[in-house]
Amino acid sequence: MDEISSLQRRPDGTTGPIRRTALHDTLVNHLRDMIIEGDLEPGTRLHEGQLGEQLGVSRTPLREAIKYLASEGLVELVPSRGGVVKRFSPKDVHDMLTVLRTLEELAGRLACEAATDAQIAHVRTLHDEMIDRYKAADRLQYYKLNQDIHTAIVRLAQNSSLIDIHAMLQTRLKRIRFIGHEGPEKWAAAVAEHEEMISALEARDKTRLSEVLGRHLFNAWDRVRDSL
Amino acid sequence: MDEISSLQRRPDGTTGPIRRTALHDTLVNHLRDMIIEGDLEPGTRLHEGQLGEQLGVSRTPLREAIKYLASEGLVELVPSRGGVVKRFSPKDVHDMLTVLRTLEELAGRLACEAATDAQIAHVRTLHDEMIDRYKAADRLQYYKLNQDIHTAIVRLAQNSSLIDIHAMLQTRLKRIRFIGHEGPEKWAAAVAEHEEMISALEARDKTRLSEVLGRHLFNAWDRVRDSL
C-alpha cells in the first residue's frame, strides 16, 4: 500500500479540489525519496508495470519521471531494460565529495561578500537549532538541519548555477549520508567545524569560511568511508 | 524535412540492421543539438504534436526526451504548457562561468597529478590541431577543438563527478559560445592562454595550470558578454 494518495485519484467523475502539480513531477519527488531512503536499493530495476501499479499510476508519467531522474544521475538507463537505481562506488562518493568541497569553498567566498546581515542571522538560527538536536542526540533532525545549513550558505552566494549543481550533488550524496552513522567523537568534531563555519560567516571572513568548509568536507570522507 | 533519418525508419517490414539505441535517447541528442545550434531559440515552446510530426516520431518518446532535457537544464517545464527552451540571462551565464572556472581550476590541479604522459601528449595533439584551425580562421572547428581540449583536461582529473558536471555546464554554455564571435585581438589572447595551459600541463605545474585555467575562464566572460 504505497499509493500516491495525496493527489491524483479520481476514478469517478468528481471534480475534486484542483490539482496543479503534474503527476510526473510528483513521481519524480516520490521516487527520489524512495531511492534516498533506501526503499529502492542500488541495482534495483524499476519495473514499470509493477511499480506503476504499486503507486497507482500508469506507465506513461512513470516513465517520464524515470527519464528525469536518469538525467539527474540517480537512475541509470539500460537499453531495452529500463531504469536501474544507480550504484555508487566508494570512489564515486569520494569524487562527489571532492567536487562538493570545491563548490562549497567557492560558495563560502561568495557568501561573505553577497549575504545580508539578516540572511546570516537566519543561518545562525538554523545552526543553533541544529546544536539543540545534537544535544538531544536526534540524528535525523540533526542531519536534516545540517544539510539545510549547507544549502543556506550556498544560497547566500546568489549564484543560480552553483545552487543548482550543489543541490544535485547533495541529493546524490543524501542516500549515503542518510545511512552513515559515525561515532560520537567524529560527530562532535563535525559539530565543532560547524561552529567555526558560523563564526567565520558572521565575521564575513571569506578565507576562513572557505577553509573551514573545505576541511569539513575533506573530513566528511572519513565519516562516511566506513559505511561503504 | 528534418526527419531522424539515420535510424528507426522502417515503414515496410524489412528487418534492417538492428537498432540498439532507443528513440527517446536519439531524440535527446537531436533536440539538444537543435537547441545549441539555435534551431530552437530560447522561449520557443516545444509543441509535441507539431515537433513530433516534423521529426517523424510519436509524442511519447518525444515527451520523455523533453523531460530528460528539462532535468539537464536546457528546457523549462511549465505546468499545463509543456516544455519551453530555457532562456539564460547574462547573470545566469556569468554564474555558470564562475562555477565552470572553479571546476576547471580543480581539474587542472588533479590532472597534473593523475595524468599519464601519453594522455598529456594527446591533449598536445588536440592543441596543435586547434592552432592550425586558428591560423586557418576556421572558427567552427576551432571552437570544437577548444571545447575538446577543456573536456580532455577535465577527463585527466579522473573524477567521474567532475566530468559529469563539467559536461553539463559545457552543454548549457555551448549555445552561448556557439553564437559568440569575438574580435581578432580577444581571439588571439584566448589562443595565447591555451598555449600557456598546455605548457603548464606538460610541466605538471598544477599551480600554474590552475591559475591559467582560472584566468582563461575569467576572461571568457569578457569574450561573450557582448553577445548577450
Next chain:
DNA sequence: ACAAAAAATGCTGCATACAGAATACAAAAG
C-alpha cells in the same frame, strides 16, 4: 463600437493498446 461572456479550438497530461526484445524455462540432444 466596445466590453464582457461564452463557445470553440488546440494542446497538454494521462491511460491504454500493441509490437518487439529479453529472459526464463523446458525439452531434447549430446
Next chain:
DNA sequence: CTTTTGTATTCTGTATGCAGCATTTTTTGT
C-alpha cells in the same frame, strides 16, 4: 548429467485515444 535450442512469458518501447485546461475567437448586450 550437461548443454543447447525452442518456446512462452514478461517487460520495455512506441503509438494512439481521450479528457481537461488554456487561450483565442466569436457573439451578445449595452
